[in-house]
Amino acid sequence: MKERLEQLKQEALTKVEEADSVQGLKDVRVEYLGKKGPITEVLRGMGKLSKEERPVIGQLANDVRESIAKAIETKQTTLEDEALEKQLEEESIDVTLPGRPVQVGGPHLLTSIVEEIEDLFIGMGFEIKEGPEVETDYYNFEALNLPKGHPARDMQDSFYITEELLMRTHTSPVQARTMGTRNGKEPVKMICPGKVYRRDTDDATHSHQFTQIEGLLVDKNVRMSDLKGVLNAFAKQMFGEEREIRLRPSFFPFTEPSVEMDISCKVCGGAGCSVCKKTGWIEILGGGMVHPNVLEMAGYDPKEYSGFAFGMGPERIAMLKYGVDDIRHFYTNDIRFLEQYHKA
Amino acid sequence: MLVSLNWLQEYVDVSEYTPEELAEIITKTGIEVESVEPVAEEIKGVVVGYVRSCEQHPNADKLNLCQVEVGKETLQIVCGAHNVAQGQKVAVATPGAVLPGNFKIKKTKLRGEESNGMICSLQELGIDEKDVPKEFSDGIFVFPEDVKVGENAVSLLNLDDIIIELGLTPNRSDALSMAGVAYEVAAAIDGTYELAEEMVQTSDKRASNYLSVVVDDEEANPYYGAFVIENIHVGPSPLWMRNRLTAAGIRPINNVVDITNYVLMEYGQPLHAFDYDRFGSQTIVTRRAKDGEKITTLDDQERVLNADHLVITNGEKAHAIAGVMGGAESEVQTDTTTVILEAAYFSPTVVREASKNHGLRSESSTRFEKGVDPNRVERAGLRACELLSKYAGGTVLEGVVSHDNLDRSEKQVAVNINTINDRLGTKISNEDMSDIFRRLQFTYEQEGDVFDVSVPTRRGDIAIFEDMLEEVARIYGYDNLPYTLPEGASQAGGLTQNQELKRKVKSYFEGAGLYETITYSLTSEDKAQMLVSPEVAEKAVSPVSLAMPMSEDHGTLRLSMLPELLSSLSYNVARKQENLAYYEVGTVFISEEEQVTKQPEEVLRASGALTGEWVTHPWQQEKKPIDFFVAKGILEGLSQQLDLSFGYEKAKLDYMHPGRTAVVSVDDETVGFIGQVHPKLQKQLGLKETYVFDINLEVLFKKYQKEEKFQAIPRHPSVSRDIALVVDEEVTSGTIEKTIADAGDPLVKDVQVFDLYQGEHLDKGKKSLAFRLLYLDPVRTLKDQEVEEAHNRILNAVKEKHQAELRG
Numbered sequence A: 001m002k003e004r005l006e007q008l009k010q011e012a013l014t015k016v017e018e019a020d021s022v023q024g025l026k027d028v029r030v031e032y033l034g035k036k037g038p039i040t041e042v043l044r045g046m047g048k049l050s051k052e053e054r055p056v057i058g059q060l061a062n063d064v065r066e067s068i069a070k071a072i073e074t075k076q077t078t079l080e081d082e083a084l085e086k087q088l089e090e091e092s093i094d095v096t097l098p099g100r101p102v103q104v105g106g107p108h109l110l111t112s113i114v115e116e117i118e119d120l121f122i123g124m125g126f127e128i129k130e131g132p133e134v135e136t137d138y139y140n141f142e143a144l145n146l147p148k149g150h151p152a153r154d155m156q157d158s159f160y161i162t163e164e165l166l167m168r169t170h171t172s173p174v175q176a177r178t179m180g181t182r183n184g185k186e187p188v189k190m191i192c193p194g195k196v197y198r199r200d201t202d203d204a205t206h207s208h209q210f211t212q213i214e215g216l217l218v219d220k221n222v223r224m225s226d227l228k229g230v231l232n233a234f235a236k237q238m239f240g241e242e243r244e245i246r247l248r249p250s251f252f253p254f255t256e257p258s259v260e261m262d263i264s265c266k267v268c269g270g271a272g273c274s275v276c277k278k279t280g281w282i283e284i285l286g287g288g289m290v291h292p293n294v295l296e297m298a299g300y301d302p303k304e305y306s307g308f309a310f311g312m313g314p315e316r317i318a319m320l321k322y323g324v325d326d327i328r329h330f331y332t333n334d335i336r337f338l339e340q341y342h343k344a
Numbered sequence B: 001m002l003v004s005l006n007w008l009q010e011y012v013d014v015s016e017y018t019p020e021e022l023a024e025i026i027t028k029t030g031i032e033v034e035s036v037e038p039v040a041e042e043i044k045g046v047v048v049g050y051v052r053s054c055e056q057h058p059n060a061d062k063l064n065l066c067q068v069e070v071g072k073e074t075l076q077i078v079c080g081a082h083n084v085a086q087g088q089k090v091a092v093a094t095p096g097a098v099l100p101g102n103f104k105i106k107k108t109k110l111r112g113e114e115s116n117g118m119i120c121s122l123q124e125l126g127i128d129e130k131d132v133p134k135e136f137s138d139g140i141f142v143f144p145e146d147v148k149v150g151e152n153a154v155s156l157l158n159l160d161d162i163i164i165e166l167g168l169t170p171n172r173s174d175a176l177s178m179a180g181v182a183y184e185v186a187a188a189i190d191g192t193y194e195l196a197e198e199m200v201q202t203s204d205k206r207a208s209n210y211l212s213v214v215v216d217d218e219e220a221n222p223y224y225g226a227f228v229i230e231n232i233h234v235g236p237s238p239l240w241m242r243n244r245l246t247a248a249g250i251r252p253i254n255n256v257v258d259i260t261n262y263v264l265m266e267y268g269q270p271l272h273a274f275d276y277d278r279f280g281s282q283t284i285v286t287r288r289a290k291d292g293e294k295i296t297t298l299d300d301q302e303r304v305l306n307a308d309h310l311v312i313t314n315g316e317k318a319h320a321i322a323g324v325m326g327g328a329e330s331e332v333q334t335d336t337t338t339v340i341l342e343a344a345y346f347s348p349t350v351v352r353e354a355s356k357n358h359g360l361r362s363e364s365s366t367r368f369e370k371g372v373d374p375n376r377v378e379r380a381g382l383r384a385c386e387l388l389s390k391y392a393g394g395t396v397l398e399g400v401v402s403h404d405n406l407d408r409s410e411k412q413v414a415v416n417i418n419t420i421n422d423r424l425g426t427k428i429s430n431e432d433m434s435d436i437f438r439r440l441q442f443t444y445e446q447e448g449d450v451f452d453v454s455v456p457t458r459r460g461d462i463a464i465f466e467d468m469l470e471e472v473a474r475i476y477g478y479d480n481l482p483y484t485l486p487e488g489a490s491q492a493g494g495l496t497q498n499q500e501l502k503r504k505v506k507s508y509f510e511g512a513g514l515y516e517t518i519t520y521s522l523t524s525e526d527k528a529q530m531l532v533s534p535e536v537a538e539k540a541v542s543p544v545s546l547a548m549p550m551s552e553d554h555g556t557l558r559l560s561m562l563p564e565l566l567s568s569l570s571y572n573v574a575r576k577q578e579n580l581a582y583y584e585v586g587t588v589f590i591s592e593e594e595q596v597t598k599q600p601e602e603v604l605r606a607s608g609a610l611t612g613e614w615v616t617h618p619w620q621q622e623k624k625p626i627d628f629f630v631a632k633g634i635l636e637g638l639s640q641q642l643d644l645s646f647g648y649e650k651a652k653l654d655y656m657h658p659g660r661t662a663v664v665s666v667d668d669e670t671v672g673f674i675g676q677v678h679p680k681l682q683k684q685l686g687l688k689e690t691y692v693f694d695i696n697l698e699v700l701f702k703k704y705q706k707e708e709k710f711q712a713i714p715r716h717p718s719v720s721r722d723i724a725l726v727v728d729e730e731v732t733s734g735t736i737e738k739t740i741a742d743a744g745d746p747l748v749k750d751v752q753v754f755d756l757y758q759g760e761h762l763d764k765g766k767k768s769l770a771f772r773l774l775y776l777d778p779v780r781t782l783k784d785q786e787v788e789e790a791h792n793r794i795l796n797a798v799k800e801k802h803q804a805e806l807r808g
């Protein structure tokens, strides 16, 4: 019997080895380990054995069963792994094919620039104020030291709706309106972005509608050096630490003294090139100390209060920063333009 | 203002600076230099030549054969100019010369004759066509007789000059003259300058015996001065004067006109010369024009006047529109011998009105409009007299005939140096301050820290302390101001809730796949009334239009952003960009008045326009065109962002597809609409199926409640049940959904449509809608029985309200 068991074991192990599918293995299990299998058969014939032999053969039979079962199990794992591997092989894809596109949109370049500027000034403690685009002559001009018939009104040829109403030519009326709410006492620290309108024929550098951001600070003891410090901080953050700024005298009816601010040309580093018209400088904004007439009309005592104001054009900044060559691009909404600027 | 550096050098010594350095200094102290350009490109080898003889070319009718003496040698030159003649002194480019455009002159043969150089026109020497005197405009230039043969023609013609162009701000009209520029430059570089005294020789005759002056309106004409000059010989003005006028961009004409123009440029005071014999009387009367009065001006235009205009008359007839333009009748002509020279002060507003009305902006009118220096009016007249006697043979009669009510006093502005330092953030000393006023040539009296400054009348722009503050700051140097930060109480900057929400909405749209656009607020009258949301249309009585639009396309304020957004889509589609998803956040302008008198209400809205494919993923055969539900999904996402719930009700709106349009509401208030653009309009715009939405953001923002509290995540399981209902086709999904939600309240937390079926398995006119219901109680586990009861309630309700049958 011993020989018989050894023989069965060898037979079974060979068959396990030869099995090439999970089903084949199952067959081997049934054939050798099943209730009707030869090992069971052998165990059934144990009654004929002596008392001494019985446990020995019993043990042996169990060992044989176990090693067969173990071999089957091992083989099973191998076969399963092989099958999985094959399946995965079949599932292989071309990873270079394009992915399913995700629908993306993005902000308009002007919005990005306006929000960047807003955030810079919010960081310096400014609040954002907005106001109507259809303004009264009073707030657009008179409250800003531009009485009717003032020659400087020609600088801002405007779209009138009635004698008293017009499309605002700048966002400064928002400043006048905000100052007017402070009873001539509380300080004002604000910026006002928005759309403005001028009587211009649309071409590469002119647009009858464009964007402006203006800023205003009114308080006791505001100095011109504060204007310089704030604008310097703004310019370095907006355009880069390495850029130089310079202020030079200018004229605006609502400020006195007035300034224009230039930043050093990025293209040539100040040596002079076509972008900066050979000057090494690029004009970026205008501003100055709030004119006493403007303060007075808003209810502040110009002896006690002073302030500074400044204004700039996001289109111009975008044109300088990104090299946009035609202001009309901002309003044509060509998808090939819009797509370019939301990636940054 | 064009400034010749050669001319300026005669007034202030600027020789130690390069033109670029000088430009930088001027810019930094206050007047922006816009350009620095040489008068002409570099020219070499052009000298004065004397035409010894000039004969017709033997082989060419239109050419001349000239023998031209240039210093030691005589050159044979073939010249095609019609005005070349024997005895002229001309500009000769000798062989080896270089003209502008790097044009090199060589010896050559023309029709068989040697030509050793070229006789030049001014244009060939680089002078702008418009600045060339008329007599030389289509031929060679001829020098006056007194120039020396062989002399360098380039410097004789001032072609080696540099012109700096000043960009003057409206306040700095003092620099609209060479004298003014000289004062400014002297202050900037700490140099010296003073306007030279006029030297006039007069005859024994008194001008007042030849002329009298009557001024009718002293406010419009506070000063009128007239000089009389006899024995005038009209002819060309001296070369140097012509050169300077050319440099200033003024075309030389004849000595009398050139002299008035020269003094205009030198002093900034416009002058006018009348022909005494053609004036028609011996009395000058200045008065307001009569309504309908006519005058033919120098440009041969007949102009109709009114009482806004001031005229210079002979007592009867107008001979000039004051400060704007003279009349043709009394114009100085070649036979003029006696001249009346007008030096006057006309009120800026009167001149401004006239130049505006007649579209005549000239060098003269611009200066009067800004206000001329009252202390230079008469002096300018004297200066012109001096030049007329020197260069036009004139004899100046004794005295100026005038009517004078002009205020020539200097304004006083007191400045306290401490206030100056407080306002600038500087520590300027009393000595520095005195030095600044010295450079500006402002006189002052000092008492301690207070300087009482007299402002020269040439600086009409300075009237108050702040003006003086600017003067001090700019001479001190803006560069020298320190950098400081405001010292006031700090406030926390930030966005308001609405500003934050606006940003949130924009980034939501962008995340949802839309590009932001910005379109014009001013549109055409037709577009302004298209695609207007019903609640806006109801309110807006008529669109707001500009009084004088520049074009029909931008004459009316929009009531909807959609028409311009659709134009943007068209623009792109025409350029083969066909898949587009755009939005805009902006204001529309609503006026409730028939005739606008008040500011319109400006309402913040969001609009979207989508066309083409939404998803395209070709190799997986995935393709999804934009349809109503893509657009609606975007709006539903918006409502979720703002934690609001939108209602949709089918509607018929102009320009919209009648079966695919819905009005959108929140809490039963109409806030906008959504749908497909009417196919007719689509076709007109060259668009395929296009979907739009337009919604009032202000109302949404008002309804938005910022959820501050944390909402517990339910710990108890939800139960989901599906039902499929068969209903009549017309019954909308939305109404059933509402019935389910109402009947299932409070256990039903969510109702979702997951299937729509119409077809062969159903009766005609019927459809099946399948809903997934979510039952949940956040604080406990629901019992089966409760769910069952609620579910039955729902089934009864839909059966009762919509005759809905459960689909078997």
Ligand SMILES: [Zn+2]
Pocket: A265, A266, A267, A268, A269, A270, A271, A272, A273, A274, A275, A276, A277, A278, A280, A281
């Ligand atoms: Zn540059």
